[in-house]
Amino acid sequence: MPDSSLLLSITTFAYLLCAIFYLSGVVFRVDRMLLAGTFTGLGTLALQTVGLLLRWKESYQLGYGHAPLSNLYESLVFAAWSIMLIYIILEFRSKQRVLGIFPSLFAFLAMSYASYSDQIDSKIQPLVPALKSNWLIAHVVTCFLGYAAFAISFGISIMYLIKKNQTSQATARGPAALLPDLKQLDAFNYQMIFFGFLWLSLGIITGSVWANSAWGTYWSWDPKETWSLITWLIYAALLHARTIKGWRGNRVAWLSVLGFGCVLFTYFGVNFLLSGLHSYAVK
Amino acid sequence: MPQRVGLWQSLYQSLASLKLSVFIFLALAAASVLGTLLPQGITEHELHQNFSPTAVWWIEKLGLHDLYRTGWFRSLLLLLCLNLIVCTLERFPKTLTLLRYREDHIDPQKLLKFAHHKELTSRLPWDDIQERITRTVSKEFGPVRRFDAQGSYSAIAEKGRWSLLMVYVVHFSVLIVLSGALVGSIFGFKGFMNISEGQASDQVMLTEEDQTVHLPFQIRCDNFEASFYETGAPKEFRSDLTIIEGGKESLKRTIRVNDPLTYGGVTFYQSSYGSSVRRAEVEFRDLDSGKTYQLTLPYREPVEIPGTKDRVQAMQFQQNMAQFGPALGLVLFREGLEPSGSWILVDMPQFHGNRIQNYQIKVNAVEQSEYTGLQVKRDPGVWLVWLGFVAMLTGIGLTFYSSHRKLWIWSEPTPEGKSSGKVILAGRTNKNSLAFEQDFAQLCEQLHDELNPDKKRK
Numbered sequence: 001m002p003d004s005s006l007l008l009s010i011t012t013f014a015y016l017l018c019a020i021f022y023l024s025g026v027v028f029r030v031d032r033m034l035l036a037g038t039f040t041g042l043g044t045l046a047l048q049t050v051g052l053l054l055r056w057k058e059s060y061q062l063g064y065g066h067a068p069l070s071n072l073y074e075s076l077v078f079a080a081w082s083i084m085l086i087y088i089i090l091e092f093r094s095k096q097r098v099l100g101i102f103p104s105l106f107a108f109l110a111m112s113y114a115s116y117s118d119q120i121d122s123k124i125q126p127l128v129p130a131l132k133s134n135w136l137i138a139h140v141v142t143c144f145l146g147y148a149a150f151a152i153s154f155g156i157s158i159m160y161l162i163k164k165n166q167t168s169q170a171t172a173r174g175p176a177a178l179l180p181d182l183k184q185l186d187a188f189n190y191q192m193i194f195f196g197f198l199w200l201s202l203g204i205i206t207g208s209v210w211a212n213s214a215w216g217t218y219w220s221w222d223p224k225e226t227w228s229l230i231t232w233l234i235y236a237a238l239l240h241a242r243t244i245k246g247w248r249g250n251r252v253a254w255l256s257v258l259g260f261g262c263v264l265f266t267y268f269g270v271n272f273l274l275s276g277l278h279s280y281a282v283k
Numbered sequence: 284m285p286q287r288v289g290l291w292q293s294l295y296q297s298l299a300s301l302k303l304s305v306f307i308f309l310a311l312a313a314a315s316v317l318g319t320l321l322p323q324g325i326t327e328h329e330l331h332q333n334f335s336p337t338a339v340w341w342i343e344k345l346g347l348h349d350l351y352r353t354g355w356f357r358s359l360l361l362l363l364c365l366n367l368i369v370c371t372l373e374r375f376p377k378t379l380t381l382l383r384y385r386e387d388h389i390d391p392q393k394l395l396k397f398a399h400h401k402e403l404t405s406r407l408p409w410d411d412i413q414e415r416i417t418r419t420v421s422k423e424f425g426p427v428r429r430f431d432a433q434g435s436y437s438a439i440a441e442k443g444r445w446s447l448l449m450v451y452v453v454h455f456s457v458l459i460v461l462s463g464a465l466v467g468s469i470f471g472f473k474g475f476m477n478i479s480e481g482q483a484s485d486q487v488m489l490t491e492e493d494q495t496v497h498l499p500f501q502i503r504c505d506n507f508e509a510s511f512y513e514t515g516a517p518k519e520f521r522s523d524l525t526i527i528e529g530g531k532e533s534l535k536r537t538i539r540v541n542d543p544l545t546y547g548g549v550t551f552y553q554s555s556y557g558s559s560v561r562r563a564e565v566e567f568r569d570l571d572s573g574k575t576y577q578l579t580l581p582y583r584e585p586v587e588i589p590g591t592k593d594r595v596q597a598m599q600f601q602q603n604m605a606q607f608g609p610a611l612g613l614v615l616f617r618e619g620l621e622p623s624g625s626w627i628l629v630d631m632p633q634f635h636g637n638r639i640q641n642y643q644i645k646v647n648a649v650e651q652s653e654y655t656g657l658q659v660k661r662d663p664g665v666w667l668v669w670l671g672f673v674a675m676l677t678g679i680g681l682t683f684y685s686s687h688r689k690l691w692i693w694s695e696p697t698p699e700g701k702s703s704g705k706v707i708l709a710g711r712t713n714k715n716s717l718a719f720e721q722d723f724a725q726l727c728e729q730l731h732d733e734l735n736p737d738k739k740r741k
């Protein structure tokens with residue numbers, strides 16, 4: 001029986017392979033490469049799911065018994081998993097394989113950062129009292145589904161901006177020609193952002209219900225909490241900006257880039273640069 | 284005064300505008316960023332230590348060290364609410380009108396101008412055509428409402444009308460959450476209490492003001508326990524508590540981190556622990572007379588040395604003073620003199636400094652007890668916040684997963700005879716146009732097959 005760390009190491013490289021397939025599919029304009037990307041992505045996702053479940057089981061064997069969502073390592077692995085899961089569903093529904101470049105790249109980056117950074121401990125650790133709550137699971141899962149959707153939307157926005165630039169220069173040749181048209185990209189982007197907004201709202205809410213049961217305040221303006229609110233406000237601004245005449249498209253794409261910057265800061269910046277209640281999240 | 288009306292109106296218009304909301308969202312985000320860069324609630328002293336005088340002036344002027352409670356931050360929140368209310372007043376009646384509106388006339392020329400439209404023809408008998416349109420559309424899309432005119436078939440099918448209302452649910456939920464927070468901050472309190480094992484108390488020290496609140500009941504800590512993993516990381520903190528009301532024990536409960544106790548609208552959370560001195564056994568030797576006295580000093584209560592007018596009090600305790608081990612801080616009160624005090628080292632009875640005035644002092648025992656640190660909160664607004672959260676999630680979820688879709692169908696027999704006809708379909712959705720485009724195309728295809736059975740078979 002293989003152990004979870006072996007499966008998760010394989011996952012890391014399989015996502016790299018998947019990203020390479022997608023990227024070369026677009027660069028060399030080979031549909032089959034894109035298809036290989038999809039299959040690699042699906043296979044890796046399945047492998048990673050098994051890895052996560054095994055890790056969960058191993059934590060019981062160690063006597064700690066908790067879902068694999070409790071520290072930075074586990075959350076990064078889960079981030080990669082959610083990005084690919086949501087992306088595969090999006091690809092299945094939109095039939096646009098080209099969109100896979102960024103999600104597979106992000107999944108690879110998250111996995112390799114989790115595995116190779118010396119700031120991150122991949123050991124299964126026991127839970128400190130504050131983290132022993134079912135709300136923890138709900139909170140982490142919902143937040144990360146939101147972050148994952150925003151990561152995908154970031155990728156789509158970058159494609160939008162590239163495509164927009166190319167079209168305006170009337171050079172509709174080159175790799176960008178494979179990209180869906182602007183209207184479609186905008187529509188996918190909106191869907192991903194709204195989906196992410198729904199999950200992020202759920203994430204903030206479960207977090208605050210949890211804080212209320214652990215510390216007695218549903219909101220304490222702790223830096224991590226505040227940054228998740230900042231992220232939420234940026235995306236709320238984006239959803240409303242879309243309905244203003246002339247703001248759809250470019251500005252929305254830029255706001256999505258900004259919003260994803262906030263996601264990254266909430267996730268890493270706050271842990272490493274600011275301190276607060278959530279500082280347990282380091283290591 | 285037409286000018287004033289103009290002013291009010293333009294103010295009202297800007298309060299109703301979406302550009303203002305986007306501005307407020309971004310302003311709130313930017314302000315919150317500032318608040319996370321500077322530690323909140325740091326003292327004046329720390330400010331002056333870490334920043335230049337000009338920076339301190341700005342920080343204090345803008346309240347950046349206590350940003351989320353400053354007037355200007357709260358004004359932004361208030362402006363958001365106003366914006367929301369005015370925007371709703373402006374749009375809600377229009378939405379209602381739209382929902383009530385039932386059209387009774389279709390202009391086929393207009394349908395051709397829709398982004399999604401399709402023209403079909405059929406060689407079936409006119410009655411059959413009508414029947415097939417109704418059947419297919421009802422099956423594939425939803426109930427069909429007909430209002431035929433002048434020999435033509437005119438109908439509308441609609442789905443998800445209620446989804447137009449969901450945005451209002453989301454917006455209203457924001458107001459509910461904020462009003463819950465307001466109720467909590469006006470009528471609630473937040474504080475903490477430290478209770479030694481075996482002791483009872485009804486006093487809560489407030490966190491934000493220098494004040495205490497008296498609870499209408501007492502709370503006693505029967506036992507506190509902390510357990511640890513082999514790695515040394517904490518595993519569990521628990522306190523066994525008893526509520527005493529009117530002199531009677533009315534409830535016994537154990538609380539843990541993440542598992543608080545609520546009694547009489549007040550909630551107690553396990554938040555910290557520590558130990559404190561209960562009493563000390565101390566020996567005083569009068570160096571002048573040679574007499575010794577054995578005294579029991581309850582913590583922070585003065586005790587008279589028998590036969591003298593001197594009184595002593597155990598004022599402070601340190602677990603490890605300057606690496607010399609535990610030390611008890613004693614104070615001697617003597618009539619006509621200033622009180623004088625000293626630290627008495629518990630583990631070093633020979634130490635020459637273990638002395639106040641003419642007494643050589645030895646601490647024989649220090650009895651400590653553990654105390655549990657409870658966070659205490661009363662928040663009568665919290666149910667409003669939960670209600671708002673539920674409404675918000677429901678609203679956002681349904682806004683995301685539903686859309687208002689409307690289909691216009693018009694058909695007419697061709698002039699040559701009653702055995703053929705043409706059909707125009709047009710559709711519109713309030714969002715997610717792409718999915719609708721696919722569904723619309725699929726519906727048109729279905730209908731095409733239905734209306735041209737011979738072609739389908741080929």
Ligand code: HEM
Nearest residue numbers: 236239243299300301304363366367370450453457679682
């Ligand atoms: C924190 C506060 C707010 C939240 C969470 C919020 C949330 C939302 C959501 C989720 C939507 C649906 C977006 C979509 O269908 O694409 C929406 C739409 C809308 N919001 Fe807000 N909103 C907030 C504040 C405001 C404010 C202050 C205004 C004031 C003008 C406003 C005006 C609107 C309008 C007019 C729409 C409808 C846009 C359309 O026609 O599709 N919202 N809002």
